[in-house]
Amino acid sequence: xxxxxxxxxxxxxxxxxxxxxxxxxxxxxxxxxxxxxxxxxxxxxxxxxxxxxxxxxxxxxxxxxxxxxxxxxxxxxxxxxxxxxxxxxxxxxxxxxxxxxxxxxxxxxxxxxxxxxxxxxxxxxxxxxxxxxxxxxxxxxxxxxxxxxxxxxxxxxxxxxxxxxxxxxxxxxxxxxxxxxxxxxxxxxxxxxxxxxxxxxxx
Amino acid sequence: xxxxxxxxxxxxxxxxxxxxxxxxxxxxxxxxxxxxxxxxxxxxxxxxxxxxxxxxxxxxxxxxxxxxxxxxxxxxxxxxxxxxxxxxxxxxxxxxxxxxxxxxxxxxxxxxxxxxxxxxxxxxxxxxxxxxxxxxxxxxxxxxxxxxxxxxxxxxxxxxxxxxxxxxxxxxxxxxxxxxxxxxxxxxxxxxxxxxxxxxxxxxxxxxxxxxxxxxxxxxxxxxxxxxxxxxxxxxxxxxxxxxxxxxxxxxxxxxxxxxxxxxxxxxxxxxxxxxxxxxxxxxxxxxxxxxxxxxxxxxxxxxxxxxxxxxxxxxxxxx
Numbered sequence: 001x002x003x004x005x006x007x008x009x010x011x012x013x014x015x016x017x018x019x020x021x022x023x024x025x026x027x028x029x030x031x032x033x034x035x036x037x038x039x040x041x042x043x044x045x046x047x048x049x050x051x052x053x054x055x056x057x058x059x060x061x062x063x064x065x066x067x068x069x070x071x072x073x074x075x076x077x078x079x080x081x082x083x084x085x086x087x088x089x090x091x092x093x094x095x096x097x098x099x100x101x102x103x104x105x106x107x108x109x110x111x112x113x114x115x116x117x118x119x120x121x122x123x124x125x126x127x128x129x130x131x132x133x134x135x136x137x138x139x140x141x142x143x144x145x146x147x148x149x150x151x152x153x154x155x156x157x158x159x160x161x162x163x164x165x166x167x168x169x170x171x172x173x174x175x176x177x178x179x180x181x182x183x184x185x186x187x188x189x190x191x192x193x194x195x196x197x198x199x200x201x202x203x
Numbered sequence: 204x205x206x207x208x209x210x211x212x213x214x215x216x217x218x219x220x221x222x223x224x225x226x227x228x229x230x231x232x233x234x235x236x237x238x239x240x241x242x243x244x245x246x247x248x249x250x251x252x253x254x255x256x257x258x259x260x261x262x263x264x265x266x267x268x269x270x271x272x273x274x275x276x277x278x279x280x281x282x283x284x285x286x287x288x289x290x291x292x293x294x295x296x297x298x299x300x301x302x303x304x305x306x307x308x309x310x311x312x313x314x315x316x317x318x319x320x321x322x323x324x325x326x327x328x329x330x331x332x333x334x335x336x337x338x339x340x341x342x343x344x345x346x347x348x349x350x351x352x353x354x355x356x357x358x359x360x361x362x363x364x365x366x367x368x369x370x371x372x373x374x375x376x377x378x379x380x381x382x383x384x385x386x387x388x389x390x391x392x393x394x395x396x397x398x399x400x401x402x403x404x405x406x407x408x409x410x411x412x413x414x415x416x417x418x419x420x421x422x423x424x425x426x427x428x429x430x431x432x433x434x435x436x437x438x439x440x441x442x443x444x445x446x447x448x449x450x451x452x453x454x455x456x457x458x459x460x461x462x463x464x465x466x467x468x469x470x471x472x473x474x475x476x477x478x479x480x481x482x483x484x485x486x487x488x489x490x491x492x493x494x495x496x497x498x499x500x501x502x503x504x505x506x507x508x509x510x511x512x513x514x515x516x517x518x519x520x521x522x523x
């Protein structure tokens with residue numbers, strides 16, 4: 001990606017944005033372990049810009065930031081939108097996944113980055129880091145059964161051990177109507193922001 | 204288990220004395236209306252007998268003559284898809300309250316949590332009246348588009364998505380605040396675990412009248428802009444084999460059908476070309492193998508139409 005976006009330290013945003021994005025704040029996962037939310041964001045000025053920005057050969061930024069009306073109104077309706085910088089790394093993994101799957105990969109709405117204020121955001125989901133993707137269809141195959149989810153899950157895992165795939169099932173931590181893959185809690189600190197990343201967030 | 208229990212569940216149809224006692228499951232008409240509209244009532248009964256309908260309820264409210272009619276209008280039925288009109292109303296109320304925006308996008312996902320025990324269920328594609336929403340799984344549609352396909356093609360998936368978004372509590376509270384007694388929304392479509400526990404969406408003919416009246420300008424339940432939008436969706440109903448089927452050309456009907464194996468209903472607002480509208484609900488309970496039940500509803504709809512047109516002619520003659 002050729003750096004078309006301004007990189008923003010989320011802690012410098014207006015209070016109403018900070019309240020929703022919670023840049024650098026600690027959140028607990030389901031085991032009570034503390035994780036720190038992303039602090040550095042790309043400022044996306046419009047949907048046109050997001051659609052025209054190819055993060056890789058086959059993935060535009062818009063695919064990885066599309067959310068529905070469950071997002072907080074301010075973040076849904078008002079530009080700029082703020083997307084964690086890790087989204088560009090996620091896109092590179094998805095491009096690799098696409099190559100290995102040998103078919104187009106469809107990222108779902110709400111299936112890329114979701115803010116902590118999104119109604120589907122719970123705990124420390126890697127979607128809050130822009131480090132996860134929910135995939136409903138690959139080529140002509142719907143990923144809504146054990147066979148297809150497990151098949152493409154193995155393809156994703158073949159990329160490297162840093163890829164996590166949720167197993168098939170309908171219990172918490174499992175999926176039965178899409179493939180979830182993620183890179184864990186991936187924090188990206190762009191060069192222009194080096195030196196800031198060590199400071200703890202204000203409470 | 205007796206046949207009536209199979210057909211009607213817990214409800215107990217009252218037996219009618221001659222002349223239609225032979226039709227054992229035919230319920231007793233409301234006393235006042237039996238006296239007021241004997242000819243229309245008899246016609247309804249004959250149509251029901253001929254079609255072997257197990258149970259019939261008819262109610263209407265005419266805004267030209269102010270005539271009201273109810274035949275078993277308080278009897279509860281499985282609502283089938285007629286309850287989707289209640290969801291339409293609740294959606295527009297949510298939009299008026301700023302809870303949602305009708306042009307907002309909603310993620311299309313076919314995965315729902317049962318109200319009975321929290322199990323997961325899906326809407327079977329081959330049992331849904333519409334495939335458009337299924338093709339959008341993983342993507343999104345606007346709330347207005349979902350509302351449209353929920354009514355015009357009776358999409359079960361669109362219905363569950365909207366119910367999930369609005370919440371059952373909100374829909375029920377909205378109906379209660381609007382004074383819609385007689386329509387009970389209790390669960391999403393194809394929540395079989397809830398069905399097995401006897402938790403179903405139910406309605407009475409009078410309840411559906413109350414609901415559809417909310418889409419008329421006389422009620423002030425919705426802002427004019429939203430009311431018109433909602434009405435246009437109801438006008439665009441694609442299933443036309445019942446209420447509108449035997450009405451004259453030019454008569455517009457804003458309505459919602461409901462058909463499952465044991466029930467066949469249609470309710471809505473009829474706009475004749477030369478007079479003010481009337482609201483009507485026709486609900487039937489039938490054996491699963493009963494044929495021509497939709498035709499019977501269409502015949503009853505036509506009978507009511509001609510009854511009211513006749514009233515108009517009578518009034519015009521009197522005026523002269």
